[in-house]
Amino acid sequence: MSGGPPPMPAPVCLIENTDQGLQTVESALNLLRSIQQPVVVVAVVGLYRTGKSYLMNRLAQQQSGFALGSTIESKTKGIWMWCVPHPMKKGHTLVLLDTEGLGDVDKGDEKNDAWIFCLAVLLSSTLVYNSRGTIDNQAIEKLHYVTELTDQIQVKSAGASEQDDDEMAEECEFVRFFPSFVWAVRDFTLERKINGRNVSDDEYLNFALQLKNGLSPKVMTYNLPRQCIRSFFPTRKCFTFPFPTAANNMSHLDSMAEADLDPDFRNVADSFCTHIFTESRVKTVQGGHKVTGSRFSHLVKIYVDTINSGKVPCLENAVVAMAEIENQSAVDEGFRLYVQGMENLKKNFPVDLESLSAEHQRASALATQEFLKRSFKDTEGKYMTQLQENVAKLYDQLINDNMDASEKLCRKLLSDLYAPMAGNIQQGIYAKPGGYEIYCRDRDAMVAKYRQDGKKGMKGEEMLEGFLQERSAEANSIMKADEKLTEADKQRAEAREQAAVQEQQAKVAAQRQKDLQRALEDEKRNQEERLRRMEEKMEEEKCLQREELDRALESKQKEWQEMMQKGFRDKVEIMSQEIEHLKKEKEKEADPGFFKKYLMPAAEVGKEKMQNSIIGSEESRPLQR
Template sequence: MLELELDGYPITEDEYLENALRLIPGGDPHIQNSNMPRECIRKFFPKRKCFVFDRPTNDRKQLLHIEELPDDELDKNFREQSKNFCSYIFDHAKTKTLGYGISVTGSGLGTLVQSYLETINSGGVPCLESAVKTLAERENSAAVQKAADHYSEQMAQRLSLPTDTLLELLEVHAACEREALTIFLERSFKDDTQEFQKKLVVMIEKTKEDFLQKNEDVSLKCCQAELKTLSEALMTSISSGAFFVPGGHSLYLKAKNKVEEDYKLVPKKGVKATEVLQSFLRSQEEVELAILLADKALTEGDKAMGVECAKMQAAEREQELLREKQKEEEQKMEAQQRSLQESIAQLEEKMNKERENHLKLQEMTLEHKLKMQKELLTEGFKKKAEDLNKDIEQLKEDIEATKSGSHFNVSAILDVASIALVAVLPGPYKVLGMGVKLLSDAVKGRKDSS
């Protein structure tokens, strides 16, 4: 049984631990070896907590099979101590993190340990940075896939094809992309060159293009089917020669206009509605001209005027179709620009948060080193206390550098990120690089002014 007593006075569990970690004076090698683990514990564990456990049972036979023993057969004091221990861990234990406050999950920690041990077993020199790099590659790849899957699933759930307009699809895309990027940035780390974010951009862009194409295909099929049904009577009349009579041109125009008006009233035609209608009207131009020229009820002047009118209407329809296509391209460009701006903004937010976490960690480390130095002086280890001065001064410089941003240049990294993200976009969208560069410059100007 461990006695919580020092110099005849009762002490707490924590006081017992701190007393056990006190360094032993002297330069003897045995003393130095004894002090080494104490120093390591004091250095790497700023906050320490000690728990004392009684024996789980006094029955030696039960001790041989302790893992099979029911809880109610364990010693009462041991059960209470175990409960207190677990409660403390659940309430106070913090998530394990890497640099910049990056959390490590259980599986991530397993990867770190596995990579570290494999290096040792292979006879190599273990390097934590190398193990972290291995973990980052695995976690970032998983983050890309999870974000891309979320985007695909949400697009499929939220879209009802065909959409009435291109803008409707692009708005759903923007929302899903924003969520996907958030998922990626929450899980990824050490993606300094934006390699994995670029992969995500490419995957999302491809999936978006697939939805755009599918939206057009569904709309095209729907519109063609509707127009075929609505024009059946017109096509039958043309085939039977019903319009090749005096006054037939007027009858034809009335029938054709009815098809056009009825078609415009059909809901949910989608983005190909105008193009399909224009294609149909274009296919009727020769038929209309033949009916016009054969109409004996019209004078030559009427016919000439009818020909010119048909040409003007055809030209106007073509211009309307061009304007619609141009508008769609502008909407795509604007959506892409907003997407890039959102990516840069979220990346900036993540980097600023990482800088804040890193600063907190540095300040905690400084506080711990100052405390260690004070303890060493109190215990009479002046030389060891002085040896810490160099570390303390360097840490103070690092803290000032983090505060000023000189070691964490957000705007410079955003410049690189904007170029990297634009570089993986389809050709027409690369012109947005200048716009994103201007955004990064604006961020830089905002930082400088503050």
């Protein structure tokens, strides 16, 4: 499908882990830039040698691809990427990210591990945490990276208001932007029973994430990673996998046929893949904006560059930076379409203003449509204005070019048609009694032939007016020398000459007014359509913001109810404040004045400039003789 991922027979490295730090791989970014479809991004993290890569191969619906390895050495370094057509969502791309194992003894760099985990959270729409054995306290303690996210991720920029800088407000908004959380427990051998009752995988996870009452340092240490998982991630899901095969076959897992794997393992793996395919959402950024492969490439580079600079990645800054890149690209692509649309007409210059205006409206509408499709978060209409200014500037030039072509053609046409008359003058054909009548007959015939030519363009009548004015002295000279005419005849003829010139001037003015009126009416319709599309775009973005906040509120309210039932009054109070904060955010995002404040003025700028192009070129351009 157009805009989808190019064929990828195997994964590629997206982020290298080098001695100089984390580095993006340009060839992988270029691959992402070619993808214009929305992306569903699934990242897997976990301790090294826990079978993360096998799960990603299953999601890619391939037996091999991501390196599995058969020794205690970690095979995945940095972050590797595999882009495949989404198996269930037409027009979407599934981006699979396999991260290097956490806690690799050869690496021995806890800070590096923390940034790998942080990037997996920032980049994914679903985060899969892969572990072995059981979800006990030791397993959760190994997930300590989640407790460090508040120090590694900033929601709003440093210039935000004091209220927005409040730590509680920051942390409660993580749930708006963080991915869904899936815990995959590998080689699980225990019975899932709580108090003698069989429980589901999800109940098992929720039991493991239960908090303890109390404020002692020991209790707070116990609660912290659990509270972070519960508070930061909008949804939680668990899958417990039995051993896939006998221990002596584990090193050959990537080459084993499906039929040779344990049936229970296959069932869980199938359920896991189905859940990821059906429930994983499109990657979004702050404001609910959907991320395409192209946008995702910018996001990857922005976050990695920020980490390498020693700064903390900021969600708001990343979106602003990404929007600037994408919106400028949207302007360039929209303008390219406009130029392309006008090129064919330019080859046929000169044309009348009606044809030029009609083609301009069509190409301008395509440019606006393409811009709105690609752009997002153009909060003050800056980039829409830039596009309209570029279009207006080129249209102004095209009008001038069209007039130049019209003037050149008309001058040649008039010169060619007048040539026989010029020859007659040299031969003295009109310098005899009755010569003026012959001259007038020849001139009228010449004007008739000129008007019969249908490809004179915008300057046709104006150039004829100039020609008649230039020839008026010549006509008067021939008339006065004609001995056949009486003085009364000459006076009447002179009056007719003046009337003819004035009639042509009136015709030029009427045609100009008609052309202007038609062009401005066309532009008005184009403007109304542009405003309608812009309003639809703004409403679409508002809808995405509401969906983002609704998901966050739903998650927080569900957590609040559970805390109420468990008697965690202190946490209930904090969560009530968080819920109120999110509700206020929702009210603020619903402000209807944004469209009138920013986008309508932006569109009006385009309209004004377009009108100035037409009027300025038609009325202010001096007639070239």
